[in-house]
Amino acid sequence: xxxxxxSTYVPFRKGGELTVVHHLAAALSARAYQVETVLVPLDxxxxxxxxxxxxxxxxDLTESSGNKIDLLITLRTPAHAIRHPNKVAWCCQHxxxxxxxxxxxxxxxxxxxxxxxxxxxxxxxxxxxxxxVVYPCLFQPERFHSADxxxxxxxxxxxxxxxxxxxxIQAMKYVRSPFRLVLxxxxxxxxxxxxxxxxxxxxxxxxxxxxLGWVSEGEKATLLANACAALYLPTDADSxxxxxxxxxxxxxxxITLADSGGPTEVIExxxxxxxxxxxxxxxxxxxEKLWAAKMKAALMGRNAFDTIRLHNIGWxxxxxxxxx
Amino acid sequence: MRISIANVQxxxxxxxxxxxxxSLAQKxxxxxxxxxxxxxxxxxxxxxxxxxxxxxxxxxxxxxxNPDLVIALKFPAYVLPFAHKKVWLLHQFxxxxxxxxxxxxxxxxxxxxxxxxxxxxQADNVYxxxxxxxxxxxxxxxxxLQHYNGIGVNGVLxxxxxxPEIYRCADxxxxxxxxxxxxxxxxxxxxIEAMRFVKSGFRLVLxxxxxxxxxxxxxxxxxxxxxxxxxxxxxxxxSEQEKADLMAxxxxxxxxxxxxxxxxxxxxxxxxxxxxxITLSDSGGTDEVIENGVNGxxxxxxxxxxxxxxEELWxxxxxxxxxxxxxxxxxxRHNIRWDHILERLVx
Numbered sequence: 001x002x003x004x005x006x007s008t009y010v011p012f013r014k015g016g017e018l019t020v021v022h023h024l025a026a027a028l029s030a031r032a033y034q035v036e037t038v039l040v041p042l043d044x045x046x047x048x049x050x051x052x053x054x055x056x057x058x059x060d061l062t063e064s065s066g067n068k069i070d071l072l073i074t075l076r077t078p079a080h081a082i083r084h085p086n087k088v089a090w091c092c093q094h095x096x097x098x099x100x101x102x103x104x105x106x107x108x109x110x111x112x113x114x115x116x117x118x119x120x121x122x123x124x125x126x127x128x129x130x131x132x133v134v135y136p137c138l139f140q141p142e143r144f145h146s147a148d149x150x151x152x153x154x155x156x157x158x159x160x161x162x163x164x165x166x167x168x169i170q171a172m173k174y175v176r177s178p179f180r181l182v183l184x185x186x187x188x189x190x191x192x193x194x195x196x197x198x199x200x201x202x203x204x205x206x207x208x209x210x211x212l213g214w215v216s217e218g219e220k221a222t223l224l225a226n227a228c229a230a231l232y233l234p235t236d237a238d239s240x241x242x243x244x245x246x247x248x249x250x251x252x253x254x255i256t257l258a259d260s261g262g263p264t265e266v267i268e269x270x271x272x273x274x275x276x277x278x279x280x281x282x283x284x285x286x287x288e289k290l291w292a293a294k295m296k297a298a299l300m301g302r303n304a305f306d307t308i309r310l311h312n313i314g315w316x317x318x319x320x321x322x323x324x
Numbered sequence: 325m326r327i328s329i330a331n332v333q334x335x336x337x338x339x340x341x342x343x344x345x346x347s348l349a350q351k352x353x354x355x356x357x358x359x360x361x362x363x364x365x366x367x368x369x370x371x372x373x374x375x376x377x378x379x380x381x382x383x384x385x386x387x388x389x390n391p392d393l394v395i396a397l398k399f400p401a402y403v404l405p406f407a408h409k410k411v412w413l414l415h416q417f418x419x420x421x422x423x424x425x426x427x428x429x430x431x432x433x434x435x436x437x438x439x440x441x442x443x444x445x446q447a448d449n450v451y452x453x454x455x456x457x458x459x460x461x462x463x464x465x466x467x468x469l470q471h472y473n474g475i476g477v478n479g480v481l482x483x484x485x486x487x488p489e490i491y492r493c494a495d496x497x498x499x500x501x502x503x504x505x506x507x508x509x510x511x512x513x514x515x516i517e518a519m520r521f522v523k524s525g526f527r528l529v530l531x532x533x534x535x536x537x538x539x540x541x542x543x544x545x546x547x548x549x550x551x552x553x554x555x556x557x558x559x560x561x562x563s564e565q566e567k568a569d570l571m572a573x574x575x576x577x578x579x580x581x582x583x584x585x586x587x588x589x590x591x592x593x594x595x596x597x598x599x600x601x602i603t604l605s606d607s608g609g610t611d612e613v614i615e616n617g618v619n620g621x622x623x624x625x626x627x628x629x630x631x632x633x634x635e636e637l638w639x640x641x642x643x644x645x646x647x648x649x650x651x652x653x654x655x656x657r658h659n660i661r662w663d664h665i666l667e668r669l670v671x
Contacts, residue, residue: 002335002336004335010388010389011328011360011362011386011388011389011391012326012358012360012389012390012391013389034336036333036335036336038333038335038363038365039363040364040365040384041362041384041385041386041388041389042385042388043385043387043388051383051384051385052383052384052385054380054383055379055380055381055382055383055384056380058376058377058379058380058383059364059365059367059376059377059380060365060367060373060376060377061335061365061367062367063367064334064335064336064337064365064367065334065336065337065367065535065536066535066536066538067336067536067537069335069336
């Protein structure tokens with residue numbers, strides 16, 4: 001069976017939008033499907049993507065070089081515009097305004113959302129009912145483990161204003177205990193890294209806050225294994241985020257914010273993490289709380305690990321939905 | 325520098341263009357550039373689909389991520405709009421040009437087919453001229469561009485291998501080796517046909533993934549039909565290292581496509597392994613580096629002639645070894661190396 005996984009992306013940018021595509025492709029080929037990914041570049045700068053939608057609509061992926069393509073899985077908008085008689089959409093974004101490809105979504109045999117938030121938005125904005133929520137999952141989750149309760153909170157994510165790394169830095173100003181904050185991720189725009197550095201200097205936090213830049217998968221696993229807990233603070237995100245899943249897999253609780261969106265679908269306050277108000281003081285207090293109760297944090301970490309199964313997050317569920 | 329390489333993609337088919345794009349990306353990264361390989365899917369049948377894909381490329385935007393330079397390789401990826409665009413042209417859409425009027429034409433010779441052909445040419449006329457510089461991978465592609473579109477080029481850049489160091493000469497074994505995608509335009513069938521006329525004890529080894537399973541079936545049938553099971557081996561896809569090992573131990577290599585634009589990586593792999601290459605007089609770009617009787621043979625495109633050519637080399641072992649040495653020297657003479665290419669593309 002030949003499967004094409006199609007999505008859109010912004011060249012040069014590293015992040016979850018490509019990870020989900022590559023991991024899905026890897027999971028499919030590990031199960032002996034023939035898989036190819038099709039990634040169409042998208043100009044993130046422009047608000048209207050009518051041309052891109054029409055361009056993508058013009059692409060013919062029913063066959064390739066005389067070989068029938070049996071299944072098309074579409075992920076990031078406007079990839080859903082691609083024509084295929086056996087198309088399954090796995091919608092992974094919820095824009096305020098739906099993409100132009102939303103009018104092609106009903107062509108899909110089945111429509112899934114990567115989170116309840118995405119499903120809800122599709123219903124509200126376009127009156128589209130999904131067949132279910134299928135959470136993305138980690139590739140080779142066994143890479144993540146817990147080693148130590150270290151002296152730092154870890155936030156792994158693209159450095160991006162709406163991920164609110166700045167708020168995490170500001171929170172450190174209110175922290176009295178000796179733990180540190182470690183931020184890892186590529187900046188977009190690149191100037192944002194310098195901005196965060198400036199903030200660190202301004203608040204005199206050079207000894208307490210570390211900006212690592214992009215880290216490899218291996219480095220990330222090691223950092224997580226030794227973290228006290230993880231942070232994931234997006235603004236109204238469309239999914240729980242790989243950062244959350246990776247922390248859960250490493251048996252670390254995750255602190256998120258009340259308005260973070262997706263993460264609050266899987267993070268339960270005081271069970272497997274903390275959900276706090278989006279203010280620096282509240283965030284600082286939450287970190288202090290976990291730091292002071294090491295045993296509790298460890299227990300929450302175990303709960304976090306169990307949450308993955310609780311929500312049926314795994315490749316079995318993904319493949320059953322998308323391919324079966 | 326941030327550099328985007330624009331290429332096309334036929335899902336599930338990997339060939340020379342993908343290899344070149346990957347090699348170029350790697351060499352650019354080795355020199356400290358940030359590189360993104362952008363691949364736009366392309367399907368060329370039915371013929372109207374071609375125009376839709378040209379249109380798609382034209383409507384897509386490649387400026388996201390703010391590259392300083394876009395290097396486009398293939399039709400229709402080079403119609404992507406971008407101010408600082410250079411083209412390293414591997415080939416145009418050949419069915420509309422030199423393959424027109426041949427069995428490989430693809431587009432039907434009907435009023436509609438001819439209109440589509442005109443539009444493809446028109447697209448090249450307009451959009452290729454937007455490029456800041458145009459290079460080709462062979463002289464023949466440059467000549468065609470001049471002939472059909474009246475567009476001159478800034479130079480010819482011969483694509484080198486990504487890792488030439490894995491190729492070496494170990495032995496002159498009892499087989500002729502033809503590694504290439506299995507595709508009718510590569511004419512593996514002709515090589516099999518030739519083996520019918522061979523009297524000596526050597527074998528033919530074909531390696532490569534079939535673009536279409538149908539062609540693989542055809543080849544298998546042909547082998548069986550002529551009872552050549554003991555003489556012809558169809559290996560399927562092999563790794564780069566396996567290919568290097570087979571090349572190191574073969575007697576000589578074959579590269580016999582129909583009117584190919586470039587000399588082909590096979591030719592370079594053989595030359596780096598100090599093996600002569602047999603090609604055909606209508607194979608196209610191969611004659612830019614293969615000289616008949618010097619570093620290989622250029623034969624008429626018939627099974628009998630091909631068989632005779634293989635027999636000729638087989639009966640003259642010392643001469644074959646010398647031709648292999650001459651083949652190795654050819655690489656230096658044509659200055660086929662990455663330094664030269666990056667200087668032109670990035671400078």
